[in-house]
Amino acid sequence: MSISIVLPAKNEAEGLRRTLPALRSAYPDAEIIVVDDGSSDETAAVASAGGARVLSSPYSMGNGAAIKRGARAACGEVVVFMDADGQHGAEHIAALLAKLGEGYDMVVGARDASGQANFHRGLANAFYNRLASWMTGHEVIDLTSGFRAVRADKFREFLHLLPNGFSYPTTSTMAFFRSAYPVAYVPVEVSKRVGASSHIRPLKDGVRFLLIIFKIASLYSPLKLFVPTAAIFFVAGMGWYGWTFYETGRFTNMSMLLFSASVIVFLIGLVSEQITNLTYQKGDGRT
Template sequence: TDDTVAVAEAAGARVLRTPYGMGNGAAIKRGARAARGEVIVFMDADGQHDPAHIDTLLARLADGHDMAVGARDASGQASRHRGLANGLYNRLASWMTGHRVADLTSGFRAVRAGKFREFLHLLPNGFSYPTTITMAFFRSGYPVAYVPIPVHQRVGTASHIRPLKDGIRFLLIIFKIATLYSPLKLFVPAALAFFALGLGWYGYTFSETGRFTNMSALLMSAGVITFFMGLISEQITGLTYLAAREEDEG
C-alpha cells in the first residue's frame, strides 16, 4: 500500500513477497530462511529503531554472545499501559529463565543465523516472535546480551498489537517455552501448592472431626501426581533436546 518495496529495492535490498498477509512471525521466518549471512539483524519497520545502533549490537556478538537485543527504557514504551505490561513480562521471563530479561518484546536484535534457525518451528506466525526466541535462547544456554538504546516515536499507522488479547498470548507463550525447556519450573510450585492445601485441609478436618477426608487425599494425591508429571516431562524434554542437538551436529 506504499512505496516500501520500491524504496528497498532501489537501495539494493532483496525483497520477499507473500501472496497474502501471513503475519509478523511468518515474515520473520521467511526472512530467516532466505538470509545468506552468518548474522541476522531484525528491526521494526515503524521508524522506532535507528540503524546506527546496529554496530553496537554486532559488537556484543563479537564479545561471544549469540544474540544481542536493543532494550528500551520506560520512555521508549508506546504507552503507560504497554510499559506496565512489558515490565510484567520481563519479570516473569526473568524468573522463568533465571537470567535478567531487560526487554522481552523488543523487535530490534542481532542474532547468529544458525542458532536462530534451530527454533523456527517454535515461532508463531503472528506477533510475539521476540518472546519465543528469547526464552528459547536462554533455555538452550545461548548467551543473550541487552544493549540500552533510545527509540523514536512510531511513524505511520498505530500499533496492531491488541494489549489484552496479545498480552494473554505473550503469557501463554512464556509458559509454553518454559514448559518445553524446564517443566519442573512450573510443575514443582503447582505440586507444592496442591500438597500444602491437602495437608492444611487434613490438619483442619482432623482437629474438627478427628478423621482424614477424601478432599485431603485428593489434594495431596494431586500434588504427588503433578510432581511426577513434571519430572517425566523434564526427562522427555532433555531427551528431545539431546536428540535435536545430535541431529544438528551430525
C-alpha cells in the same frame, strides 16, 4: 562478518521510506530483506525501490512467520532483525554488532521505560522480564524487543520453535538461554513509530501474552512451573486434612483430591521436563 538485515513489514510503506535509506547509507554492503506480510499498501514497492530484497506473502501470516521466512532466506553470517516502522535506528546496529563480536550469540537492543508503547505495555513487559530472569537465572532486561543481532546458524536451530505470531523475541531468547548460547543486552533509544498503527490488539493479545507466560515456563524449564504448583496443592491438602481432622477426626475426600492433584501435577512436570530435553537436542548438537 557478512550481515543480513531482516525487516518484517505489514503496511509499513511510510516507515520504510525513512528506514531503508538510513540502512543503505550505513551498511551499503549488507543484504537487506523486507518480508512483506500480506500488505495492502505500497510496502513491497517502497522496499524494492529502496534497494531491499523483497519476500512477499499472498496473505498475512504473522510477524513470527515473516521472521522465519527472512531468517531462512538470509545469506549473512549475522542477521539483524528490526522493525520497519521507524522505531529502530540504523545508528544502533553498530553497538549490537560490536557486542556480538565479544563472543555473544545474540545481542538484544533493550528499551528503557520511555521506549514502551504505553504504561500498561511497560508493566506487562516488566513482568515478563522478571519471570524470564527467574526461569533462566540470568538477568533479562528486555524479553520482547524485536531489535536484535544473532548468529544466523544458531538462530536457525530454533526456527521450528518460533510461533507465527508476535512472541518470536520471547521464544528465541529463552531458546538461546536454554541451549547455553550467550545473550547480551545493549541499551537503545526507540523512536516513535510512523505510518500504520500497531498491529497489537490490547485485549486479544493481552490474553495471548498471558498464555506466553506459561509457554515460557514449559518451554524452558517445566519443573520450575510444575513443582511450585504441586507444592501448593500438597500444602492445601495438608491444611485441609489438619482442619478436618481437628474438627471431625477424619480424612476427607477433598484432602485426597488435593494430594492426588499434587502428585499428578508433579508427574506431568517430570514428563514435560523430558519432552523439553528432547526438544532441545537439536539445539544442543546431539542430532
